[in-house]
Amino acid sequence: MEKNYDNHPLDLSYLIEMVGHDPEFIIEIFETFIEQTPFYLAELEDAVHQQNWKKVADCAHKIKPTFTYVGRTDVREFVHTIERSARELVELDKLPDLVKELHALLEKIYVQIEHSKIDVRTKYNML
Numbered sequence: 001m002e003k004n005y006d007n008h009p010l011d012l013s014y015l016i017e018m019v020g021h022d023p024e025f026i027i028e029i030f031e032t033f034i035e036q037t038p039f040y041l042a043e044l045e046d047a048v049h050q051q052n053w054k055k056v057a058d059c060a061h062k063i064k065p066t067f068t069y070v071g072r073t074d075v076r077e078f079v080h081t082i083e084r085s086a087r088e089l090v091e092l093d094k095l096p097d098l099v100k101e102l103h104a105l106l107e108k109i110y111v112q113i114e115h116s117k118i119d120v121r122t123k124y125n126m127l
Contacts, residue, residue, distance in 0.1 A: 010112050011071035023124035030113045033070050037106055048099050056086035056095065070113060075105055
């Protein structure tokens with residue numbers, strides 16, 4: 001992909017709009033994201049390996065909204081590209097690399113989330 005996702009910051013405006021200024025719930029959303037996405041990604045990687053394109057599309061569809069919660073709609077759109085490719089059976093040869101890129105993006109997002117958790121705790125004197 002041509003777009004650079006590496007330095008895109010988290011935009012927590014949607015999350016705050018959704019849950020309000022409840023720091024404990026915000027941190028809970030972050031922790032749920034960190035706990036659940038590895039399972040979603042493993043399922044997606046397995047489906048790509050099996051060339052089960054319907055399952056690839058379904059897995060991508062399932063993980064896609066989670067990026068909105070943590071303020072990475074750019075990655076949500078990236079995952080939508082994976083979903084669309086699998087559903088429409090186009091550019092299937094690119095899917096393994098796209099999923100590898102998603103894996104790398106997730107690692108960067110985990111770091112961003114850890115920093116955001118510290119920021120939230122500091123802002124709300126939760127340290």
